[in-house]
Amino acid sequence: MGKPVELRCVLCGASYAPGEVEYTCPKCGLDGTLDVLYDYEEAARTLTAGALAGRAPSLWRYGEILPVEGEENIPSLSVGWTPYYDCSALAEEYGVREFFVKDDGRNPTGSLKDRASAVGVARALELGQxxxxxxxxxxxxxxxxxxxxxxxxxxxxxxxxxxxxxxxxxxxxxxxxxxxxxxxxxxxxxxxxxxxxxxxWYNRNCAINPYLVEGKKTCALEIGEQSGWNPPDRIFISVGDGCCIGGLHKGFSDLMKMGFISRMPKITGVQAEGAKPILDAFKSGAERVMFGPADTVADSISVGAPRNWAKALRAVRETEGDMVAVSDAEILSAIPELARKTGVFGEPAGAAAFAGFRKMAGEGRLGRKERVAVVVTGNGLKDIESARKSAGSPIVSEPDIDRFSAQLERSGFPC
Amino acid sequence: MGKPVELRCVLCGASYAPGEVEYTCPKCGLDGTLDVLYDYEEAARTLTAGALAGRAPSLWRYGEILPVEGEENIPSLSVGWTPYYDCSALAEEYGVREFFVKDDGRNPTGSLKDRASAVGVARALELGQxxxxxxxxxxxxxxxxxxxxxxxxxxxxxxxxxxxxxxxxxxxxxxxxxxxxxxxxxxxxxxxxxxxxxxxWYNRNCAINPYLVEGKKTCALEIGEQSGWNPPDRIFISVGDGCCIGGLHKGFSDLMKMGFISRMPKITGVQAEGAKPILDAFKSGAERVMFGPADTVADSISVGAPRNWAKALRAVRETEGDMVAVSDAEILSAIPELARKTGVFGEPAGAAAFAGFRKMAGEGRLGRKERVAVVVTGNGLKDIESARKSAGSPIVSEPDIDRFSAQLERSGFPC
CATH class of the missing domain: 3.40.50.1100 (Rossmann fold)
Known part of the structure; x- marks a missing residue:
C-alpha cells in the first residue's frame, strides 16, 4: 500500500509533510485544499500495467498511490472497478468518434462517494480514530x-x-x-x-480532508486502465462542491506522472443552471469562485457554496476543458435517454453529465474526432421521484386479449 | 460459449432435444419445468479452474455451460461476479464455523433476476426475436x-x-x-x-422458460469459485416462485458433474409466514405443492401459487436441506442487522434469507461446525419504505454545540 510524502496547497503551493497538517492549508484556510503526493518513481516499481492485470477488481488495486499503509485497515465492502461501457450507437448519433459511460452508481451504496468513504474509513482506522x-x-x-x-x-x-x-x-x-x-x-x-x-472525530468531508479526494481519483485511474491507457479526449462529469471533478483531475495527473498515459483528457464540468458558481468563475476568468444560490432537481450538485472550488477550476483550466450548464428539464430528459441507450439508470446529478454532453454536441462544440466519456456519479434508484417526471406513461388495458390487441394495433405497436 | 444437448422434465424425466420444445414439458404442462443439460465432459475441456482465473469478472465466464452460442448476442451490461463476503464476527455471534454473504443486489438493476434476464435477452437475440x-x-x-x-x-x-x-x-x-x-x-x-x-414474443418467465434458470444458476457457480471450490455446508435463500432456489441447485449440480466440487451444500429455503406453500409441502412430505394465500411485506417472495415448485422442492430434498418460515417482523428487523454487520443493505426478500438463518441458529438447528452462506437477492434501495419500519429514529438537536453536547452526554453517546 501507499505512503504519501507531501501535502501541497492548491492555492499557495505551500508544502507540508504528512502528519504536519491533517486537513486544509493553515495559511489559506478552508479554501486551501491540499494535494496528496507520493514518490511516484518508487510507486512505479510495483504499480505496473503487468502487475495490475493480476490484481482483484477493486479500487485497492492502485494501493501504491493510495494513502493507506496497512491492508488490515481496508474496509471489506467491495468498491470501485465499476463498468466502463463503449456505446458506439451514441457516438454515431451525436457525431463524435467514440462514446463511453463510466457507471459509478454500481458502487456499494450507489455512488462515486463510496470511493472517498472507503479511503476515509481506512484512514480513520489507521489513525486509531x-x-x-x-x-x-x-x-x-x-x-x-x-x-x-x-x-x-x-x-x-x-x-x-x-x-x-x-x-x-x-x-x-x-x-x-x-x-x-x-x-x-x-x-x-x-x-x-x-x-x-x-x-x-474524524472529518469525512472531501473539501476539507485531502485524503478523500485520493479515493475519488480512482475513478480516473480505472478509466485510464479500462481504456487501455488511451483515455478519452474529453470527460464529462457533474460538478457540485468540486471534489469529484478534482478527483478526476488528480487521478489523471498521477497517471501522467507515472507514465501510464501521455496526455490529459479535457475535463468538462457540468453544472445545473440553478447552481453554477464554478461555471460563472470559469467563464469570467475569475481567480476565485463567488458563492451564489442553489436550486436544482439534481440534489447532489445543488451547491451554491462549493468548498473545493479551487481544485474544480484547476481541473478544467489546466486540461483545457470546458464547462456547460444544463436546465432541470434537460437533466430530467437525460435520465431515460441514458437508460434506454446505455442501460445505465442514473440519478439526476449522474445523468446531468450526459445532459451536458448532449448539449455541447447539439451546439457543435465537440469535434467529430473526439473520443468522449461521461461519468455517471450516482444510481437512479436513489431518486425514483425525479425519474418519474420524464419517464412517460403506461398503457392501461382491460384484462382481455382482444381488447388489448385492438388497442395495441390502433396505436401502431408502441415501444 | 455453450450448447445445450438435452432438456429434461423435472417431474416425469422425459427428455427432449433442444429446439424440440422451448418452454415446459408437453406431457406435464406448466408444472413440468425443464432442466437444460450440456455435454459436461466436453465443457470441462476448456472450463477449468485455471482458465477461469484469466476470465473477466462477469457471469459469462462460465460460457461453456450457458445456453448462448454467439458472443455477439451477449448484452453489454456488466452482470454477475457479485461480492461474496466472509463475516467472521457473525459466525461467532451465531455459533457457526463460518458465515458468508453473497450480495446479488450489486447486479445492474439491483437483483439476482439480472442473471436470468441477461441470459434471456441473449437467447432471444439468438433466436432472432x-x-x-x-x-x-x-x-x-x-x-x-x-x-x-x-x-x-x-x-x-x-x-x-x-x-x-x-x-x-x-x-x-x-x-x-x-x-x-x-x-x-x-x-x-x-x-x-x-x-x-x-x-x-419471447417469454421471460423463469418458471416457464428453462433457459432463464441457467442464468440464475451462475450465482451458485460464483459461490463455488469464490469459496475456492469448497462451498459452504449450508446456503440460505428466500423462496417465492421457486426459480432462484432452483437455480442454486442447478448451479451446484453442474459443478458436481464437472468435478469442481465434491459435495452439495444443504440448500435451505426461507419463506415468509404469510406465503409458504412450498414449505408446507416440504414439511408434510407432499409430492406436489398446494397453492395458497400470499401476504407479506417481502413483495418479491409474496407468491401463493409458485410456478417452479417442482425445482424448489427438489433443491431442498435432494440436498438434505431444510425450510424455515419467518414473520414480517423478523424480516424487517433483519434488514438493519444485516446492513450494520455486513454492509449489505438488502430489500425485504433479500434480508429474509438472513432472518431465516438467524431463526434456525436461535432454535439450535445449525451445527457449530457448519459453514453457512446467505444469498441476498435484491438491493435495499428498491424498498426504502419497508426499511424505514425498523431502522430506528434520528436525534433531533438545536444547531448549538453546547445544547447538542448536553443532549449527547445525557444519552451516554448513542450509536
Whole structure:
C-alpha cells in the first residue's frame, strides 16, 4: 500500500509533510485544499500495467498511490472497478468518434462517494480514530454510514431537519447516529464542524480532508486502465462542491506522472443552471469562485457554496476543458435517454453529465474526432421521484386479449 | 460459449432435444419445468479452474455451460461476479464455523433476476426475436426492461393496475411498454400469456422458460469459485416462485458433474409466514405443492401459487436441506442487522434469507461446525419504505454545540 510524502496547497503551493497538517492549508484556510503526493518513481516499481492485470477488481488495486499503509485497515465492502461501457450507437448519433459511460452508481451504496468513504474509513482506522462524522443528506452520508458499519466505526451524520425521510432511512439502516438539526444545511454544517472539533472525530468531508479526494481519483485511474491507457479526449462529469471533478483531475495527473498515459483528457464540468458558481468563475476568468444560490432537481450538485472550488477550476483550466450548464428539464430528459441507450439508470446529478454532453454536441462544440466519456456519479434508484417526471406513461388495458390487441394495433405497436 | 444437448422434465424425466420444445414439458404442462443439460465432459475441456482465473469478472465466464452460442448476442451490461463476503464476527455471534454473504443486489438493476434476464435477452437475440415480455411488477420486470434496452429489443411488461408507481417508473425509464392491466396479478399474468402466444414474443418467465434458470444458476457457480471450490455446508435463500432456489441447485449440480466440487451444500429455503406453500409441502412430505394465500411485506417472495415448485422442492430434498418460515417482523428487523454487520443493505426478500438463518441458529438447528452462506437477492434501495419500519429514529438537536453536547452526554453517546 501507499505512503504519501507531501501535502501541497492548491492555492499557495505551500508544502507540508504528512502528519504536519491533517486537513486544509493553515495559511489559506478552508479554501486551501491540499494535494496528496507520493514518490511516484518508487510507486512505479510495483504499480505496473503487468502487475495490475493480476490484481482483484477493486479500487485497492492502485494501493501504491493510495494513502493507506496497512491492508488490515481496508474496509471489506467491495468498491470501485465499476463498468466502463463503449456505446458506439451514441457516438454515431451525436457525431463524435467514440462514446463511453463510466457507471459509478454500481458502487456499494450507489455512488462515486463510496470511493472517498472507503479511503476515509481506512484512514480513520489507521489513525486509531473510533468515530467519523460529516454533514450531508446525500450520497456522502449514506456512503460514510455504510463504510463505517463494516469498519466498526461509530458515525455521526448531521442533516437539516427537512431532510427527506427516505435518505435518512438509509443512514439509520447502516447504524449511523443521525442528528436532525433544527435549521437548514448551513446550520447542520456548522454544528457538525463544532462537534467534530470538540470531540476529535474524524472529518469525512472531501473539501476539507485531502485524503478523500485520493479515493475519488480512482475513478480516473480505472478509466485510464479500462481504456487501455488511451483515455478519452474529453470527460464529462457533474460538478457540485468540486471534489469529484478534482478527483478526476488528480487521478489523471498521477497517471501522467507515472507514465501510464501521455496526455490529459479535457475535463468538462457540468453544472445545473440553478447552481453554477464554478461555471460563472470559469467563464469570467475569475481567480476565485463567488458563492451564489442553489436550486436544482439534481440534489447532489445543488451547491451554491462549493468548498473545493479551487481544485474544480484547476481541473478544467489546466486540461483545457470546458464547462456547460444544463436546465432541470434537460437533466430530467437525460435520465431515460441514458437508460434506454446505455442501460445505465442514473440519478439526476449522474445523468446531468450526459445532459451536458448532449448539449455541447447539439451546439457543435465537440469535434467529430473526439473520443468522449461521461461519468455517471450516482444510481437512479436513489431518486425514483425525479425519474418519474420524464419517464412517460403506461398503457392501461382491460384484462382481455382482444381488447388489448385492438388497442395495441390502433396505436401502431408502441415501444 | 455453450450448447445445450438435452432438456429434461423435472417431474416425469422425459427428455427432449433442444429446439424440440422451448418452454415446459408437453406431457406435464406448466408444472413440468425443464432442466437444460450440456455435454459436461466436453465443457470441462476448456472450463477449468485455471482458465477461469484469466476470465473477466462477469457471469459469462462460465460460457461453456450457458445456453448462448454467439458472443455477439451477449448484452453489454456488466452482470454477475457479485461480492461474496466472509463475516467472521457473525459466525461467532451465531455459533457457526463460518458465515458468508453473497450480495446479488450489486447486479445492474439491483437483483439476482439480472442473471436470468441477461441470459434471456441473449437467447432471444439468438433466436432472432425482436420482442420480449413478462408479467411482473418486481425485480424480473425491471431487470428485463434494462437488458432489453441494451439488447435493442422491445419489451412489454404487464403489471396489475395497483402496481406501485415507483416500480413502474423504473420500467418506463428503461423504455419498456408498460401495460397496466385492470385487475390483479392473475389478470395481468393471463393477459401477458395470451399476448405472448398471439404475437410470438419471447417469454421471460423463469418458471416457464428453462433457459432463464441457467442464468440464475451462475450465482451458485460464483459461490463455488469464490469459496475456492469448497462451498459452504449450508446456503440460505428466500423462496417465492421457486426459480432462484432452483437455480442454486442447478448451479451446484453442474459443478458436481464437472468435478469442481465434491459435495452439495444443504440448500435451505426461507419463506415468509404469510406465503409458504412450498414449505408446507416440504414439511408434510407432499409430492406436489398446494397453492395458497400470499401476504407479506417481502413483495418479491409474496407468491401463493409458485410456478417452479417442482425445482424448489427438489433443491431442498435432494440436498438434505431444510425450510424455515419467518414473520414480517423478523424480516424487517433483519434488514438493519444485516446492513450494520455486513454492509449489505438488502430489500425485504433479500434480508429474509438472513432472518431465516438467524431463526434456525436461535432454535439450535445449525451445527457449530457448519459453514453457512446467505444469498441476498435484491438491493435495499428498491424498498426504502419497508426499511424505514425498523431502522430506528434520528436525534433531533438545536444547531448549538453546547445544547447538542448536553443532549449527547445525557444519552451516554448513542450509536
Amino acid at each position: 473510533r468515530t467519523v462524522a460529516c454533514a450531508s443528506t446525500g450520497n456522502a452520508a449514506s456512503s460514510l454510514s455504510g463504510f463505517a458499519a463494516v469498519g466498526r466505526l461509530k458515525s455521526f451524520i448531521f442533516v437539516p431537519e427537512k431532510a427527506p425521510a427516505a435518505k435518512v432511512t438509509q443512514l439509520l439502516v447502516y447504524g449511523a447516529t443521525v442528528v436532525l438539526v433544527r435549521g437548514d444545511y448551513a446550520d447542520a454544517f456548522r454544528l457538525a464542524t463544532a462537534a467534530i472539533e470538540k470531540y476529535g | 425482436r420482442t420480449v415480455a413478462c408479467a411482473s411488477t418486481g425485480n424480473a420486470a425491471s431487470s428485463l426492461s434494462g437488458f432489453a434496452a441494451v439488447g435493442r429489443l422491445k419489451s412489454f411488461i404487464f403489471v396489475p393496475e395497483k402496481a406501485p408507481a415507483a416500480k413502474v417508473t423504473q420500467l418506463l425509464v428503461y423504455g419498456a411498454t408498460v401495460v397496466l392491466v385492470r385487475g390483479d396479478y392473475a389478470d395481468a399474468f393471463r393477459l401477458a400469456t395470451a399476448a405472448i402466444e398471439k404475437y410470438g
